[in-house]
Amino acid sequence: MSSRVVYRNPWMTVREDEIRRPDGSPGIYGVVEKPDFALVLPRWRDGFWLVEQFRYPIGRRAWEFPQGSWGSGASGDQLALARQELAEETGLRAGTMTHLGHLYEAYGYSTQAFDVYLATDLAEGEPDREIGEQDMIHRAVTDAEITEMIRSGQIVDAPSLAALTLYRLGS
Numbered sequence: 001m002s003s004r005v006v007y008r009n010p011w012m013t014v015r016e017d018e019i020r021r022p023d024g025s026p027g028i029y030g031v032v033e034k035p036d037f038a039l040v041l042p043r044w045r046d047g048f049w050l051v052e053q054f055r056y057p058i059g060r061r062a063w064e065f066p067q068g069s070w071g072s073g074a075s076g077d078q079l080a081l082a083r084q085e086l087a088e089e090t091g092l093r094a095g096t097m098t099h100l101g102h103l104y105e106a107y108g109y110s111t112q113a114f115d116v117y118l119a120t121d122l123a124e125g126e127p128d129r130e131i132g133e134q135d136m137i138h139r140a141v142t143d144a145e146i147t148e149m150i151r152s153g154q155i156v157d158a159p160s161l162a163a164l165t166l167y168r169l170g171s
Contacts, residue, residue, distance in 0.1 A: 001026075034112040037069035038082035039163050041100070042092050042119045047142040049122075050155075051089050054135050063149055064157035065164075066090055066138075067114070071130075082117040088128050090138040095121025100166045105159055116163040
């Protein structure tokens, strides 16, 4: 019925929508609009490369797969974004990138979606991290280590876990 922006910054817009449900009753939705992102599963023979960084909203460090969106004023296709994020966060370059799927991060309140890519035929290089990633580290972990990291709460990033599920369903 109506929509109004209640908050905006360079990374997100929050709006409140007045709606009418199918039975005619009124309601509201708070919607977070964020740009889509790319998430990369960099596969080596025995596992994957992961990154770890401090995530301010949860107040802790955690492991995840390389991921990110185009910065303010930048744009391009999702494959180019995936290649950029992989190189930026880990220094890795992929000979082959395979699209595994398109998912939504939290469609109960956000428009943000992400594309998952499997990166193989990796070549190592130097990361070129953004200023907000200066505390980031990366390393190769085995499949068994990843399973233990999930069980122990070291990997708690929902998009990373969903991407890993897509990979495991296809392998």
